[in-house]
Amino acid sequence: MADEDNEDKKIHEEGEEVEEKVEEIVEEREESPWKDALKRRWYRFSSNPLSLVGLAITIITIFLAIFGEYIVPYPSHGGLYHNYDAKFIQPFTNWKYPLGTDSMGRDVLTRTILGFRYSIRMAVVVLSLVVPSGVVVGLVAGYHKGTWIDTLLMRISDIFIAVPPLVLALSITAMLEPEPFYAMMAVSLMWWPWYARITYNNVSSISNEEFVRSAEIMGDSKIHIMFSEILPNCTGPILTKMTLDAGWVIIIGASLSFVGLGAQPPTPDLGTMVSGGSDYLPHHWQVSIFPAMAISFIILGFNLLGDGIQDAFEESGGGS
Amino acid sequence: MAEGLLEIKDLDVGYKTYRGVTSVLYNLNLKVNRNETIGVIGESGCGKTTTMKTINQILPDNAVIKSGEVNFKGKDILNMTEKELVKLRRRNVSMIPQDPTASLNPLFKVKTQMKDVLKYSRQNSEDLDFKEETIKLFNSVALSDPERVYDSYPFQLSGGMRQRVCIAMSLAAPKDLLIADEPTTNLDVTIQDQVLRLIGEILEEMNFSAILVSQALGLVKKFVDKIYVVYGGTVIEIADTEKIFENPIHPYTKGLIESTPKLTGGGFSSGIAGQTPDYIDPPSGCRFHPRCPHHSEDCKTEKPKMREFEKNHYVACWRQ
Amino acid sequence: MAENLIEVKNLKKYFDMEAGTVKAIDDITFTIKENEVFGLVGESGSGKSTTGKVLMGIHPPTEGEISFREHDISISSSGRAKAIKRDMNMVFQDPGGSLNPTKTVLDIVGLPLRIHDMVDGKKEMAKEVYQLLNTVDLDPERFMYRRPNDLGQGEKQAVAIARAIATDPSFVVLDEPTSALDVSIQAKIMNILIDLQDEYNMSYLFITHDLGLMRNIADRVAIMYLGRFFEVADSHVFFETPLHPYTKVLLGSFPTTTKEEEKLKPDLKARGEIPSAMDLPSGCRFHTRCPFKEEKCLETEPELVEVQEDHFVACHLVNGVDDVEYDVEEVEQEEKEFEYDIEGIEMKT
Numbered sequence: 001m002a003d004e005d006n007e008d009k010k011i012h013e014e015g016e017e018v019e020e021k022v023e024e025i026v027e028e029r030e031e032s033p034w035k036d037a038l039k040r041r042w043y044r045f046s047s048n049p050l051s052l053v054g055l056a057i058t059i060i061t062i063f064l065a066i067f068g069e070y071i072v073p074y075p076s077h078g079g080l081y082h083n084y085d086a087k088f089i090q091p092f093t094n095w096k097y098p099l100g101t102d103s104m105g106r107d108v109l110t111r112t113i114l115g116f117r118y119s120i121r122m123a124v125v126v127l128s129l130v131v132p133s134g135v136v137v138g139l140v141a142g143y144h145k146g147t148w149i150d151t152l153l154m155r156i157s158d159i160f161i162a163v164p165p166l167v168l169a170l171s172i173t174a175m176l177e178p179e180p181f182y183a184m185m186a187v188s189l190m191w192w193p194w195y196a197r198i199t200y201n202n203v204s205s206i207s208n209e210e211f212v213r214s215a216e217i218m219g220d221s222k223i224h225i226m227f228s229e230i231l232p233n234c235t236g237p238i239l240t241k242m243t244l245d246a247g248w249v250i251i252i253g254a255s256l257s258f259v260g261l262g263a264q265p266p267t268p269d270l271g272t273m274v275s276g277g278s279d280y281l282p283h284h285w286q287v288s289i290f291p292a293m294a295i296s297f298i299i300l301g302f303n304l305l306g307d308g309i310q311d312a313f314e315e316s317g318g319g320s
Numbered sequence: 321m322a323e324g325l326l327e328i329k330d331l332d333v334g335y336k337t338y339r340g341v342t343s344v345l346y347n348l349n350l351k352v353n354r355n356e357t358i359g360v361i362g363e364s365g366c367g368k369t370t371t372m373k374t375i376n377q378i379l380p381d382n383a384v385i386k387s388g389e390v391n392f393k394g395k396d397i398l399n400m401t402e403k404e405l406v407k408l409r410r411r412n413v414s415m416i417p418q419d420p421t422a423s424l425n426p427l428f429k430v431k432t433q434m435k436d437v438l439k440y441s442r443q444n445s446e447d448l449d450f451k452e453e454t455i456k457l458f459n460s461v462a463l464s465d466p467e468r469v470y471d472s473y474p475f476q477l478s479g480g481m482r483q484r485v486c487i488a489m490s491l492a493a494p495k496d497l498l499i500a501d502e503p504t505t506n507l508d509v510t511i512q513d514q515v516l517r518l519i520g521e522i523l524e525e526m527n528f529s530a531i532l533v534s535q536a537l538g539l540v541k542k543f544v545d546k547i548y549v550v551y552g553g554t555v556i557e558i559a560d561t562e563k564i565f566e567n568p569i570h571p572y573t574k575g576l577i578e579s580t581p582k583l584t585g586g587g588f589s590s591g592i593a594g595q596t597p598d599y600i601d602p603p604s605g606c607r608f609h610p611r612c613p614h615h616s617e618d619c620k621t622e623k624p625k626m627r628e629f630e631k632n633h634y635v636a637c638w639r640q
Numbered sequence: 641m642a643e644n645l646i647e648v649k650n651l652k653k654y655f656d657m658e659a660g661t662v663k664a665i666d667d668i669t670f671t672i673k674e675n676e677v678f679g680l681v682g683e684s685g686s687g688k689s690t691t692g693k694v695l696m697g698i699h700p701p702t703e704g705e706i707s708f709r710e711h712d713i714s715i716s717s718s719g720r721a722k723a724i725k726r727d728m729n730m731v732f733q734d735p736g737g738s739l740n741p742t743k744t745v746l747d748i749v750g751l752p753l754r755i756h757d758m759v760d761g762k763k764e765m766a767k768e769v770y771q772l773l774n775t776v777d778l779d780p781e782r783f784m785y786r787r788p789n790d791l792g793q794g795e796k797q798a799v800a801i802a803r804a805i806a807t808d809p810s811f812v813v814l815d816e817p818t819s820a821l822d823v824s825i826q827a828k829i830m831n832i833l834i835d836l837q838d839e840y841n842m843s844y845l846f847i848t849h850d851l852g853l854m855r856n857i858a859d860r861v862a863i864m865y866l867g868r869f870f871e872v873a874d875s876h877v878f879f880e881t882p883l884h885p886y887t888k889v890l891l892g893s894f895p896t897t898t899k900e901e902e903k904l905k906p907d908l909k910a911r912g913e914i915p916s917a918m919d920l921p922s923g924c925r926f927h928t929r930c931p932f933k934e935e936k937c938l939e940t941e942p943e944l945v946e947v948q949e950d951h952f953v954a955c956h957l958v959n960g961v962d963d964v965e966y967d968v969e970e971v972e973q974e975e976k977e978f979e980y981d982i983e984g985i986e987m988k989t
Contacts, residue, residue, distance in 0.1 A: 018767065018771070021770070021781070022766045023763065025770075025784055026762065210732045210737040211738050211740040213732070214732065215755075216717055216718070217696045217697060217717045217725065218725060218726075218751065219717070219722050219756065221755075229743075232740075233740070233741065233742055363824060464912075509683065509850075509890060509893045510890065510910035510913075513892075514909075514910055536895060537897055538897040539895040541895075565898070578827075579826065579827035580852065581852035581853045581855065582856070583852055583855050584900050584901055585856055587856055588827045588831050589827050590827065591824045592824035
């Protein structure tokens with residue numbers, strides 16, 4: 001009897017020991033569950049200096065978009081301000097207006113920096129509408145590949161893909177009112193199928209992996225398999241596409257503004273500024289060229305960053 | 321004294337990876353005499369394929385040959401010009417690949433690929449009847465229906481047939497040395513047996529020198545005179561084939577033989593603990609010491625020299 | 641007499657492809673007893689993997705019945721009761737592909753526990769996983785938070801095994817669990833599998849092409865060729881007195897390391913390759929590669945008959961243990977006369 005008691009006690013003690021140990025491990029590691037994976041991704045990302053340049057540019061862009069109005073020399077120049085005495089000052093001639101002034105005497109540097117916000121806002125709004133919807137459609141269709149769900153969802157997305165987003169945005173904004181909000185909606189409507197497509201392709205190949213089979217035979221629910229087992233394996237391509245697309249959306253936004261269907265003057269929108277300034281080319285080139293350069297700068301940043309993200313997520317074997 | 325054909329001396333080779341330069345081959349020594357067939361045995365990642373690629377100078381771009389000599393007929397391959405290397409590959413050394421599917425171009429018919437091989441490896445190839453020669457070669461590798469194979473694309477052939485075509489290619493011209501790098505890993509046992517018997521007959525008939533590389537000890541034992549056991553990029557035991565099975569000395573060789581499951585039953589040995597070494601930071605001294613059940617302090621500090629245990633039986637181990 | 645755990649009756653699985661119908665499993669009947677390791681051996685394309693997948697419900701059967709402790713499970717896994725799914729699991733061939741690369745070992749091994757509500761919260765799961773990793777010889781402190789990419793092949797397979805036994809199942813399908821591993825690591829994994837089977841009273845369906853492995857783990861062995869069983873027997877009978885010519889050919893091709901093994905090897909060399917499962921040969925499906933084929937082998941398909949107790953063979957030429965109508969030595973003589981035409985090539989130097 002005593003022996004049995006002892007044994008029970010021993011088992012109990014062992015159990016407690018394990019419990020303590022487990023708690024230790026769990027607590028220590030749960031604090032930073034993503035650390036290792038991030039470290040490796042960062043290594044691959046940073047092995048290409050151009051990716052770092054892209055990251056730097058993007059950070060500057062986002063910083064200017066958020067805090068632009070607090071650092072510009074003349075915040076009031078973003079609106080209807082005019083000072084005809086100071087109009088068309090050539091750049092690099094007057095330290096008060098380093099990049100010169102426009103037809104109303106407004107500082108080009110100030111307006112260009114303020115323009116970042118409108119471009120980024122366009123990208124953020126469009127992507128946050130487009131990515132979740134496209135990804136969910138692609139995920140559901142890809143996991144049910146070969147069934148009627150797949151056919152239905154993917155054929156619908158094909159219909160939307162057939163219309164070029166810029167053309168649709170042009171017609172919608174022309175029909176309704178030339179307002180940035182409609183432009184964003186129109187672009188989003190045509191853009192989500194691309195995310196459906198890229199997710200679909202990834203998901204349908206990942207669905208054939210044995211770890212998905214394994215989850216299925218163990219009785220895992222479809223929702224959990226799709227969102228927890230499959231989706232995390234698609235983040236690389238989706239993130240890459242998002243970054244590259246941010247640049248594209250900004251170009252489209254700028255194009256709409258350029259033809260007068262986006263933001264209206266006096267909004268300091270980069271596309272509108274390029275358009276307005278083009279009237280004064282070539283003599284007063286600063287008015288359109290500096291905003292145009294800013295657009296290129298933003299897009300270059302997103303593209304380099306996108307390449308870097310792609311590198312970071314590439315699972316290569318490497319080595320011997 | 322047998323005449324040496326190929327002699328590898330103190331070869332060190334590594335690969336550049338994102339974690340640094342690896343040290344895969346480490347003081348590797350190997351010698352093939354004329355008319356001698358040796359077997360190179362080792363598990364995946366032990367550097368056997370790297371060695372074979374060094375002999376033919378077909379290492380990938382990120383490989384670094386740090387030091388050593390590879391003397392072929394008295395000339396160092398590592399110092400050869402590109403022209404000499406081409407000649408070496410065409411006329412002196414032929415290779416039977418590991419994966420016949422990957423080494424045949426899927427876009428061209430077998431006849432075109434055989435013609436290229438014959439054209440470049442034979443002298444006076446202008447007045448050669450390529451078809452006749454090819455069929456002759458196909459007969460020699462016991463390909464059934466050689467006419468059909470001649471006019472097929474690689475994907476129309478089975479795995480065994482593709483490997484026979486590759487063997488026929490390697491026989492297209494007389495060579496001094498035949499390297500078969502795990503020629504049967506992707507084939508079924510029954511096909512594996514047939515292909516190996518074919519290679520064995522060819523070796524016997526043609527008086528080639530040959531290196532048969534394999535993961536499994538049992539596989540090549542019928543066909544080779546001498547066995548080199550490789551671990552961690554260095555040779556750890558050399559012996560006549562019979563001797564290595566009767567009296568293995570190195571703990572790794574012993575473990576390998578014991579781990580091979582036997583038809584006679586008797587369960588499994590405990591295997592060899594641990595994993596193959598990390599070549600970025602390989603173990604000091606004897607590279608096997610972290611997995612060795614008998615290791616002592618000496619093993620950790622100094623690499624054991626190859627010593628003669630008995631006639632034609634050498635071993636690199638501190639243990640007496 | 642041990643109870644039957646799995647009963648399979650006239651199972652067929654056909655796949656419709658563009659080029660025709662592949663008869664991956666073509667009418668097989670067998671049982672797996674409680675606490676037994678049933679081995680399934682064959683070349684690639686024999687249908688052995690498909691058999692495992694049909695039992696697990698990855699593919700629904702085309703025809704035939706499968707029952708698990710008298711419950712009908714002749715359907716795909718999504719239609720099976722949750723309790724049955726908990727009671728069976730599988731270890732796949734490729735340890736890399738069967739583990740989700742974005743998850744940690746803790747989440748991977750804990751997944752079946754979470755699915756079947758066997759743990760409450762992450763900590764409790766961690767506790768269970770800790771024990772499970774110990775049983776497969778992985779140090780939990782080192783491995784719990786690693787991801788599959790940081791593991792060696794053998795470690796990955798150990799994780800897959802821990803996951804398979806997490807719910808304490810009665811039946812595990814092992815589909816070539818060690819074919820991607822080195823010999824030295826294979827031995828360790830096999831030992832773990834053997835110990836676990838003993839400890840947890842599980843039944844295995846062990847699928848492999850490696851006869852050496854089979855000899856050391858299986859209680860009973862079935863040999864499969866183009867979707868059919870050719871011979872089923874207790875392991876020692878199967879290896880010591882094989883009767884079907886194909887069994888002998890396969891044994892004859894096995895690379896051996898010791899002299900004792902040589903004695904067990906029939907002196908019968910393999911010839912030809914496995915025909916396409918889309919275009920099966922007439923009569924006995926092995927006749928294209930059989931050295932002993934006769935007229936009747938080309939015409940009728942032999943049935944699997946019990947030639948002695950618990951020893952089944954499907955061959956026209958085998959009517960009993962002592963009544964075998966073919967002679968290996970005779971063929972051996974013929975084989976010697978057939979030589980490769982190597983001298984045929986002229987060697988111009």
